[in-house]
Structures are given as structure tokens and as C-alpha cells.
Amino acid sequence: MKESPARFADLAGLRLYRRNIFAVTGLSVDARGPAVRRHRQRLDARLAVEETWRGDADSPVPGGHRKEEVRLAFEEFQDPRRRLVDELLWYWRDADLGCGCSPSTHERHDDAVRAHSRAIEAETGALPPPGGGDAAWHWGAAASRWAALLENTDLRGHLAHRMTALADPRLDDYSPDDFLAGVPGLLLSPFAELADDRAARPRLAEVSAGWAQYPVFAGPLPDVFEDTVEESVDRLKDALRTAGERHEAGQHADALAALEQRVLPAYADFESLTRFVSESRSEEMAHTVTVALNNVALGICEAGLQKPFQRSLIEVMETASRIAPQRDQAQIDQNLTAVRHGRPGAGPNRMKPRECLTCLFVLATIIGGIVGGVTVGPALAVPLVFGGIFVVGMVAQ
Template identity: 45%
Template structure:
């Protein structure tokens, strides 16, 4: 009964290091101890650092560390505690540089070098991604490429499994290590190595770059499902945001608040959808299609509702343009199963838009002349002039009637000229 519990306890260290602190929280990085440090060496180093940090706030840790920033005593003390449990210590060993230290593992020298290169590339890439040690974008991507390729090769190297087995045996004076097998560690280590991606994805500012660097890991079979799993969670969160916004827009639409519904689609649904498209290469086909279907359907349904509304109440040119843009966006997003119906709706909406432009008398230069208010006023002036001339002619004779008609004609001309110069606007 004790073995399963011990096996689970042995993996707690993986959870503690998950995220962008995977190297920053390493016990060897914080204490500066060599990989083969014995109990006595650990105690002596602790005493030295405790005295040093009693008179200064921080110390830099491992002298050859690729990490930026110093360590406070609280961090150093927590690091020393990892050496009290060999099951936890071995996890930290695997995630730091081995160098030329004799670990009694009989591994080929090249295997140790390859492991160290992977650790250094990954640590430096994370320092750059978190802003602790900024480097140019191209250099950072090269580090991620080296980390992904290096760790994939290390995990696939049979000597790495042998290294874990021998180090477990070397630490076996702690009988609890006997419950920990190389397979336990090899099953959990890949998940720990990609765990920083989830933390980096929480910052919208890093997501676009994240989509460029994740392929360096996801191209490897050992990492691909784990990277996909992380991005599926992000897409799930985005799906919930989009669904909530679509439900709110649907409520506005049913209440006749079309402008509010359109605003929600423009400002909440579409930007979130475009952000999630960044992760398309890492998630399943059905997940992409499901989300595209949801968004395209919401946009199409609002476009159809607006179209039907404006068949009863003519739209302005601006409203008509917005309607076409919404329908076009629905077509661009629609997956194959929805495309034909949404394309047909777009065709009808474009016809309606063309009729609106003809009614508004769009000029060749793209300007729209809205003539309806002015046209009504000109008709009224003409009618008033005719009626006035007749009345004046009956009561006052021919000359007054001509003067009245002439005045009406002059007013008619002025209104026409002023209307043409004052009612133009860009579509």
C-alpha cells in the first residue's frame, strides 16, 4: 500500500517547478552546489550562504548560471530543502547542467553535453520570453529551436534512461527512492518541459510569438500531444468568451437593438476569434471547425435579421455598407458545411446594397449624394411658386404673378445649389 503513495509523492517536485520557474526554482541554480554534492558538502554550503546572506540581501547563485537576477535567503533556504529528499533532488538534477562532474553513470560524454545544451537553450529562451534577460527575437527563436530539438533528442537517448536508473540507485540509501522508476520520471518530464507555454499564453502580449516558437516542440512526437492539450485549454476559455458574447448579441437582436448586437460582434466576438486562430496549428480539426461554425452562424444570423429589417425600413448607405461587411466576414469564417447557405445570403445582401447605392445616387468618385430631403423641399418650393403665381395673378394681375413666379424660381435654384454643395459624404 505504501508504494503507490510514495510514487505519487515522488512526483510532487514536477508540479512545484511547472511553469516559467522550471529553472529559476532549481536547487542547484540557487545554491551553486555541484551535481555530486554529498550531505556534508550541502551542509557546509548552507552554512556559508546563511552567513553571507545575513549581511547582504542577495547572492547570484550558480556562477555559470544562464539565469538573470539574484536569490534572496528565503529562496536559497527553500532550495536547500530539496536535498533532504532524494526523490525531489533527482528532478532538480535532471533540470540543471551536469558539466564534467563524475556522476558514476557511465554515460557517453556526448550525452551529457547534449543534455546540457538543451538545458541552457531552454533556460535562456525562458529568460528572454519572460523579459528577465531580453534578447533579439531571432536569437530567442533559435534558442527555442535548440531547446525543443535538444530535449527531444535527450529524452529519446537510451543513455538518458540509463542515467536516471543509475542516479536513482546511487541515491538509494533513501529507501523511498526505490519506489521511483525511470519510467515515472520519463513520463512526467515532457509535460514539465512544455509547462511554461501555458503560463506564457496567459499574457495576450506574448501569444503571437508563442505561436511561432511552439512548433519547435510540437514537431516532436513526445511533446506534440502535450502542446496541443495546453492550447485546447486556451481555446476552451476563448470559446466560453465568444459564446457569452454571442448570447448577449442574440438577446439584443431579439429586442431590436441591432446596433448593440453589431457592436458586440465587432468588439468582442471577432477579435477573440482572430486571436484564437493563432493556435489553429496546435489544436484538432474538429475544434477549429466547431468554433468557426459558432462564430459564422452568429454573424450570418444577425446579417439576415438586419437585411429583413431594412427591407421594411430602408437603410442608410453606412448601414448598408456595415451589413455587407458583416455578411462577408461570416463567409470568410464559415467552415465548409455552412458556406453555401451563407454565400447565398451574402449575394442577396449585396443586391440590396446595390439598390441602396442606386437610390442614393453614388457618384463616380465614390461620393454619395443623398437627395431625398432636398428633393422634397424643391418640390414644395415649386408647388408653392405655382400656387402663389396663380393666386397673385387672379387678385393682382399679370405682372405681380410673374414676379412671384420669378422669386420662386430663384429660391428653387438657390436651394438646389446649396443642397449639392452641402450633402456630400464619403461612403
């Protein structure tokens, strides 16, 4: 999309509407030439004696815009590529744009902008959501209205007309699709900032699921959370690396401290993002953490140091059991039981002497049953096998 992505990046996030050049300057979307210059001169004079300017009547910025913000907005206005992006994300109202759109298309566009702007302000503002309804309602309304609008062929025709009307050579290499392609990601961009708040993630996941129902948003939605997820994964990997290095060096107490103070909090942060992560990746991270918890706990047990750390070891292994993927569950639960019972030799692929004896006894019983069945007959073999199994059970107890 050539130059236009730069503007999408500038607007992205919770300040999407607060940075809009029409919101800041108060210009209408059909403003051109002399009208723009006269308006700028009036604002320059006004801001020479006043600290702020209110901006458009629907500007969501409390307290208005400062001189530097207004100056920058007028500079952005001079680039038709940037102006068109801001036009798409601001109110068209009853401006005579000569685009030939159905009046209902303009009304639906403004309704979509209004719902989206109110959803953002409901998330960030100190006041209740404007216009009634909670933030989730406004998010849902914005999703449905923008999805319908982006599928409306009138919107592409509208943009094609605006590109012709602006008659700027800098637009010659562009098509309406070059601009429309970036709109879904821009509308979703506030979610990336909201995801930084762990407490908001469960509710945000529900809101995002509503947007994902629409094909136009389902594709770009995972990319919105990519940076947040990757940062969380990087923190978790660093914590695991620290715990692993201490474990390998035989620094058992330090390794356990790294699990409790770094790995578990980092994994809790990652867990809060799992609804934005593929199932396979979520399972692989759970497996990696499970193995780390298990190995450090068993290392302490095998070193005979479990007594002063017993409570912590049990908590670590209980966490491992809770998060373990199905492939790890049986082994982890076995090791958890061993740690709870304070067995210092507990660990994967290790058995106590009694367990070895039991295995040998089982094998001898099976062999004896087979031999008896061949030489004497089933009448002797069956009691021998079942009697042996009973004795095995007594030994295991």
C-alpha cells in the same frame, strides 16, 4: 507518477530554470550530507547582511536570489523526489556521479539544458539571446538535443544509478520512468505562458511545429495549449450567448453591438490559436460564429432597420463570408449580396416574389418542353425549352 508531478508543476513555465534548486543554492548535483549543511550555513550568514545571493554561475536570474528563495530551495533539496527532477534539468558538468554513463552523454545533457535555458531567456530577457542565434534557433537546438537525449538508454541508466546512490526510502516505490515521463511536458511548459501573447502566437506555432517533429514531444504538445484554448473558447461562447440573447429579445442594435464589441474580438483571439486546435473544432467554432453573424444581420434586415446600420451589417456579413466553412459559404455569400443591396427580406430559404415567378416560369417551360416533345416531336420541344430559358433570363434581370 506518484509524488513527482508536484515538482513538475512547481517548475513548469518560463521560470523553469530560475526555480531550479541547484541554480538557486549553487550546489553541485552530487552534493550530499555535510557539504550541503555547511554550504547552507555559509549562505545563511551571508544573506543576514546581504539582500541577494548570486546562485550558480549559470543561474539566469538577474540580481540574484533573495533569502526566502534560498531557504525554500534548501527545503526542496531535502526531498529526493524533487531533487531528482531538478537534477535532470540542471548542469551535471564534471561531477563524479559514478553512473557509468559515456562522458558524451553528460556533455549532450548539459548542451540540451543550455540550449533550452537560453531559448527561454531569449523570450523573456531584455538582452539579445546569449551565445548567439535568435530565440527560434535556440528552441530548435533544444528540441533536437533533448529528443536525442530522452531516446538515449544511458539517461535511464543514469537516473537509476542516482536513485540508488541517494538511498532514500521515499524512492523505493519509484522507477526511472516515473520521472522521465514528466520531462517532455516540463520542457514544453514555457509555451503555455508564451501563448498568452497573441502577437507571439504565429512565431510560437512555427517553433512548436519543430518540436512536434519528434515523437517524444508530439504527444504532450497539444495539452500544453489546452488551457489557453479553453479560456479563449469560453470567452467566445460568453460573447455569443450575449449577442444571441439580445437577438432573440428583438434588441437588434444591442445584438449588433455585442457582435462588434465582443464576438468579433473574441473570435480573432481564437483564430490566433487555430494552429494549436484540431481542424474539426476550428471548423465548428467558425460555423457557430458564422451563423451568429448571419442571423443578427438578417434579423435587422427583416425588421426593416438596416438603413442606419448598413455599413456595420456589410462588415459583419463580410466577416461571416471570410470565416464561413465550406458548408456555409454559398448561403452566406448569397445573404451578403442581399445585405449589400439593402434587401430587407433577405434571408435563408426566403425568395422575393420575382424569384417565385421565375421558378414557376422555369417549371412551366420544362413541362411545356416535355409535352411538346411527346405530342409534336423534338423539333418543337427544343426551341420551346431554349426560348423559355431566354425569357427566364430576361425576367431575372
